[in-house]
Amino acid sequence: MVLSFIKYLSGYVRVQVTGYAPERFLNLCSNHDILIWDLVHIESGYEFFISLSGVRELKPFLKKTKTHLKILKRYGFPFVMFRYRKRKLFLGGIAVFFLFLFFLSRFIWNIEILGNSSVTDDNLLQFLEAEHCGFGVAKKEIDCSSLEEKIRLHYGQIIWTSAQISGTKLTIQVKENLITGEKKEEKGKEEPRDLVAACDGTVLKMITRTGTPLIQEQAKVKKGEVLVSGRIDLIDDNQEVSGYEYCRADADIQIQTKLPYRDTFSLxxxxxxxxxxxxxxxxxxxxxxxxxxxxxxxxxxxxxxxxxxxxxxxxxxxxxxxxxxxxxxxxxxxxxEKYTKKEAKTIAESHLQTYFEKIQEKNVQIQEKNVIIDVNDNLCSAKGTITVCGPLYQTAPVAEPEKPADERVAADELE
Amino acid sequence: MVETLELPKDLMYGAVLVTVTGQRELLIENYRGILEYSPECIRIQAKNCQVCVQGKTLLIQYYTNEEMKISGIIKSIQYD
Structure with a gap:
């Protein structure tokens, strides 16, 4: 590889030697330290490669041995230079290209981010941009170790970082602490909350896990009514309420309700x-x-x-x-255009189906459908009620309770 | 004299050195020149003798003052 590159740089030719004593010519070449390679015998003489500097010394040998030399092909850089001797701008262009390439290789042109799951690539890229470590920044301006530290400080969930520059590529590797996220969620749960009905209906089933249930099964409830309170009464030995404890109410509640359905469109x-x-x-x-x-x-x-x-x-x-x-x-x-009665019915049915799918997405079961589709000359209308059953409740902040009597007295005394 | 002084024989006698690698490669050192070259036979002049390499598709890979490398299928090496 290196040898062939050197040969290319100094230039070489394929020549044919014919005449009286070509063997003697070869011996003369070797005696004068002229390198010959890939020597092949042909009918009238020999063909071989010889270096450009060797060719220049051959004249006296040719005369001595009465042989003729014919150059078959020229290889190498000196010949390319000779061919393009009048195209100086072209050569200049090549030089400028390499200079430009060298200049551009001093900047970051690609950023790879690995190992992130909760922090998005875009988010990290924006951060890098803000820290002047984004695309097109000179490599020498980036201090990898300080960049690693900045990322760790900025993103709490990232516990390990590695920034590396190879070529024009900046590789950022991060490791995230996925447990912290869960802890935060748990903390959020500790905030006391009630469970309230999301709509009017009948409670079919209720299993309370935490909190005080305020209604019983088969009871009719109204929208916004508290089903399970996040406040637990603390009762002392005298069977009196001595204080309250707050929790986040949690229960499985199935509420049955009737939803009105109405859909009208012009034909x-x-x-x-x-x-x-x-x-x-x-x-x-x-x-x-x-x-x-x-x-x-x-x-x-x-x-x-x-x-x-x-x-x-x-x-x-x-x-x-x-x-x-x-x-x-x-x-x-x-x-x-005007829909035919059949088309209108199909459209109304598809609307109804979409509505059902939307309901079922919320884990609500459809128990009874009672919808009539009516098509007259200009209008198509679908009317009726749908009986559904499901966890139709939501959380709400615990209503501020009255303070127990003795506590109030104690507070008054302090004042 | 040469043996008592343990001098290299190729230097003292001007003997030809032939290194054969398998059947396909041959390296010759300490020679004077080529006498004959065809794809079937290469005859080389050494100081005291001639070496004739016979075979098929013989090719001189390179050829310098010190050594010569021959490749091809070598059938016989003969000293005349």
Missing amino acids: SYEKKHFTGNQKKRYAVELFGHIYPIPMGKVTYPKSEKTTEYRQPRLCSDFYLPVVLQTDHYAEYQTVS
Whole structure:
């Protein structure tokens, strides 16, 4: 490899030697320390590679041995230089290219973030940007160890960081402490809260885990009524309330309720009929300014416009500050149409189905459906009630209770 | 004299050195020059004798004042 590079730099040629005594010619070459390689016998003589400096010394040997030399092919850098001797700017361009490459290699052009799950890549990239360690920053300005410390200090959940620069790439590796998050959640739970009914209905089942149940099964409740209180009465030996303890009420409650359903829509509607005519307009967004490319006005009376944004990027995350914008215009005409009774019924049913799915997402079961779809000349209406059962309750802050009598007295005495 | 002084024989006698690697490679040192070269036979002149390498598709990989490397399928090496 190194040898062939040296050969290329100094230049070499493939030559053919023919004549009276080519063997003697070869011996003369070797005696004068001229390197010959890949020597092949051909019909009239020999073919071999010889260095450029060797060729220059061959003249007396050729005369002595009465042989003829024919250069078959030239290889190497000196010949390339000779070929492009009149293209100085081209060579200059190559030099400028390498200089530019060298200059650009002193900056960070790619950032890779590994090991993060709760902190997003974007979030970290923004932080790096704010710390002047983002894209396009000179490598020497980045102090990896201080950057690691800054990340650790800024993000509480990150317990270990590693910042590394290799080439033009900055690799940030982090380890997150996932347990802290859970602890925080638990702390949040400790805040005392009541469970209240989210709507009017009947309590079918109630299993209380923490808190004081205030109603019994089969009781009718109203919206906002407290079902389980987060306040627990502390009763002393005299069976009197001596104080309160607060907790976050927790219970499994099934409430049955009737939901009214009403859906009405007109049978006549306007339909977009696309003519098939389409036009594209381009624009370039540079540093927050939009520069449209003039291509004539879009003359459609009615058209649908879709805009596509494309931001070119280097590597995977480094977006260039240029956005290519493409507007697609599709011409359409509005046509008044009317649903048939069958179509209207199908649409009403699909609306109802979507409504059911929405309810079921909240873990609520549908027990009874009583919806009538009625289609007349202009309107389609669906009316009725749906009986549902599920955890239809929500939490609310505990209502401030009255202080126990003795405590109030004690407080008065202090004053 | 040479043996009592333990001098290298190739230097003192000007003997040819032939190193053969398997059947496909041959290195010759201490020679004077080539006498004949064809893909079937290479004849080399040493100080006291001639070495004739016979084989198939013989190729001189390089050729300098000190040594010569031959590759190809070597069938026989003969001293004349």
